[in-house]
Structures are given as C-alpha cells and as structure tokens.
Amino acid sequence: MKKIKKIKGIVLFSGGLDSVLAVKLAEKSGLKLIGLHFKSIFIPEADIKEIAEEINLPVKIIEITSEQIKIVKKPRFGYGKNLNPCLDCRLLMLEHAKREMKKQKAEIIVTGEVVGQRPFSQNRNSLAFLEKTSKLKGKILRPLSAKLLPLTDLEKKSLIKRDVFLGIKGRSRQIQLKLAEDLGIKRFLSPAGGCLLTNPSFAQRLKQMVENWPDFNEKDCLLLKVGRHFWEDKVLFVVGRDFQENKQIGQLFQKGDYLISGKGFPGPSILVRFKQKKDNKEFLEFIQSKAKELISRYAHKKPLVFDLKINY
Ligand code: SF4
Known part of the structure; x- marks a missing residue:
C-alpha cells in the first residue's frame, strides 16, 4: 500500500508546556513537524534538545541575540509592560x-500561542496583526486556541484534522496541565524562567543602558545579569555581591575596562565600563574615588589598599 506523505510544518518551539502541547496536537491533526528554537542572552538557557527528543521532535536552534538587541533599541511596534518588544520579536x-x-x-507554521494569555502579544488583534504583517495569512496554526480563530488554509482544504484542536483562552494553565497529564508529558520548561526582557528589574537596568549607551552591544x-549597578556621567560601575559575582565580573572584564578591588580582604570587585575613551588623570581619579566609595x-x-587593573 502506498504510504501517504504527511504535510510538513515548522513549529516555534520554546520548550514550554504550550509549545510541547502544540506539537502534540498538530501531529495528531496529521502534520509532520520540525522545531525551531530561538536562543539569545535574554532567553534563559534550557536543555531544549532533551525536551524535544522526548517528543521525537527534530529541532534546529537559531541564535537571535544581535537581532533582538536591534529590536530592543528601536522597536517598530513598541514595548509590552517592560522592555519586551514582543510584536517585533515574534515577527522576527x-x-x-x-x-x-x-x-x-x-x-x-505552528505556534503554542494562546488567545489572551499575554496582554500585549497574544490577544486576538495582535495574533491577526502578526499574521498580516508577516504576510502569513492562513499559514499560522495555533492548535491550543484554533477553535477561536479563523481557519488556516490547510484546515479550509480539510488537509488536516481540525477536531483535535482546542479553544483555550486566558492566562490560566489548568487545561494545559490536565492535558499534559493525560498525554503523559513530563518534561517542559517552567513559565517562571521566562524572557528577561519581561522581567521588571532587568528591564529597568536595560533601560538605563539604552539611555546611557545607545550603541550598547x-x-x-x-553585565546586566550580574552585580549591583551604578551609573555616573555615562560610566557604569558593576559591583559584585558575592564571591561568585566577583568571579563573573572578572570574566566579563574586557579591553578598555577598569577592574578595581580592595587588596587582602573579602569584598566586592568593581568593573568600570564607559564608551567614550577618557584616560586623563582627572577621569582616573574620579573612577578610583567612586570605586573606593562603593567598595x-x-x-x-x-580595605587599606586598592588593587586597580586596567585593560587597554
Ligand atoms: S517574551 Fe521575549 S522572547 Fe518572547 S516574544 Fe517577547 S521579547 Fe521575544
């Protein structure tokens, strides 16, 4: 008997519960999926390959940090509650x-989006907006909310089974958790470890960086992930809070930075970074005195003695 070739789909696979369930439902509808996972310094690292392996999903990892930074600096469609340019980022x-x-x-394209789960990027209007702006009308399937949304082209032609899809809306995850239990899904990423751009304190730090160094990289x-932060005259002082952070700060030290610590006692290391090269005596004195004050x-x-490293 001739084997019928399955229709292929690309799934945006974060590894979170919604994306795992979207894979399961889309496969039930008759699709054969390939996963795309987006990696960036703003998205916490995850054992994505292991999660994907467990559901037999081939997954390709794409690094988007530099593209996300460009978007954060100048989003076309604004920010969500914090510094999360979700509409631009989803379009990317x-x-x-x-x-x-x-x-x-x-x-x-299959996604784990749920109507009304996120006020900025996952309401009916923004889902329609994303489809229209990306010129993918009829080509995005959201299996968890499909019954509340217009039919995709494949559904219109009855090339996939629509009755396996759901009509979930809102922020509660009760239905998804129950479904995961029924389907025996045990591995997925917790929603708590989400994108840093949606985290208010991280966003606050990033905002200061955008204001002080519009050309940040x-x-x-x-640096935003470590230490206490102090800005003065567009100079950033990052103060380690413990041994581990002092070590991290040392690893982030690069050409042009100053690294200052007190000698012979346990205490913070301070990394000083600035964008405009000012190596005059006055500037060095300002850096040293501010760092000493913070230490x-x-x-x-x-401390009685301070250790100063300059990397040029
Ligand atoms: S939460 Fe972060 S990774 Fe997700 S769409 Fe928004 S900006 Fe992009």
Missing part, C-alpha cells in the same frame, strides 16, 4: 520560520 521569529518553511518545503548586555560601602571591612 516568524521571518526565520518562513525561511525555514521554504527550505523544508513545509506548508504551515551584546557584551554590555551580559567601602559594600565591604564588611574597610
């Missing part, structure tokens, strides 16, 4: 998915 992901769709001769962003404030004992 759809653009990658569209390219992959062509490469793989796939006919549809990926390496600068890594004295956060060290248990006041």
Whole structure:
C-alpha cells in the first residue's frame, strides 16, 4: 500500500508546556513537524534538545541575540509592560520560520500561542496583526486556541484534522496541565524562567543602558545579569555581591575596562565600563574615588589598599 506523505510544518518551539502541547496536537491533526528554537542572552538557557527528543521532535536552534538587541533599541511596534518588544520579536521569529518553511518545503507554521494569555502579544488583534504583517495569512496554526480563530488554509482544504484542536483562552494553565497529564508529558520548561526582557528589574537596568549607551552591544548586555549597578556621567560601575559575582565580573572584564578591588580582604570587585575613551588623570581619579566609595560601602571591612587593573 502506498504510504501517504504527511504535510510538513515548522513549529516555534520554546520548550514550554504550550509549545510541547502544540506539537502534540498538530501531529495528531496529521502534520509532520520540525522545531525551531530561538536562543539569545535574554532567553534563559534550557536543555531544549532533551525536551524535544522526548517528543521525537527534530529541532534546529537559531541564535537571535544581535537581532533582538536591534529590536530592543528601536522597536517598530513598541514595548509590552517592560522592555519586551514582543510584536517585533515574534515577527522576527516568524521571518526565520518562513525561511525555514521554504527550505523544508513545509506548508504551515505552528505556534503554542494562546488567545489572551499575554496582554500585549497574544490577544486576538495582535495574533491577526502578526499574521498580516508577516504576510502569513492562513499559514499560522495555533492548535491550543484554533477553535477561536479563523481557519488556516490547510484546515479550509480539510488537509488536516481540525477536531483535535482546542479553544483555550486566558492566562490560566489548568487545561494545559490536565492535558499534559493525560498525554503523559513530563518534561517542559517552567513559565517562571521566562524572557528577561519581561522581567521588571532587568528591564529597568536595560533601560538605563539604552539611555546611557545607545550603541550598547551584546557584551554590555551580559553585565546586566550580574552585580549591583551604578551609573555616573555615562560610566557604569558593576559591583559584585558575592564571591561568585566577583568571579563573573572578572570574566566579563574586557579591553578598555577598569577592574578595581580592595587588596587582602573579602569584598566586592568593581568593573568600570564607559564608551567614550577618557584616560586623563582627572577621569582616573574620579573612577578610583567612586570605586573606593562603593567598595567601602559594600565591604564588611574597610580595605587599606586598592588593587586597580586596567585593560587597554
Ligand atoms: S517574551 Fe521575549 S522572547 Fe518572547 S516574544 Fe517577547 S521579547 Fe521575544
């Protein structure tokens, strides 16, 4: 008997519960899926391959940090509650998915989006907006909410089974958790470890960086994940809060930075970074005095000698 070839789809696979369930439902509808996972310094690292392996999903990982930074600096469609340019970011992901769709001769993009789960990027209007703006009308399937949304082209032609899809809306995850139990799904990422751009304190730090250094880069962003931050005259002082952070700060030290610590006592290391090169005596004195003030404030004992490393 001739085997019927399944229709291929590309799934945006974060590894979270909704994306795992979307895979399961889309496969039940008759699709054969290939996963795309987006990696960036703003998205917490995950054992994505293991999660995908468990559901037999081939997955391709795409690094988007530099593209996300460009978007954060100047989003076309604004920010959500924090510094999350979700509409632009979803469009970026759809653009990658569209390219992959062509490469793989796939006919549809599948996502784990749920109507009303996120006020900015997952309401009915924004889902329609994303489809229209990405020129993917009829080509995005959201299996968890499909029954509340217009039919995709494949559904219209009855090429996939629509009755397996759901009509979930809202932020509660009760239905998804029950479904995961029924389907025996045990591995997925917790929603708590979400994108840093939606985290208010991270967003606040990033906002300061955008204001002080409009041309900040990926390496600068890594500083946002560590220490206490102080800005003065567009100079950033990052103060380690413990041994581990002092070590991290040392690893982030790069050409042009200053690294200052008190000698012979446990206390914070301070990394000083600035964008405009000012290596005059006055500037060095300002850096040293500010760093000494911060070290004295956060060290248990006041150091007598300070160690200063400059990397040019
Ligand atoms: S939460 Fe973060 S990764 Fe997700 S769409 Fe928004 S900006 Fe992009």
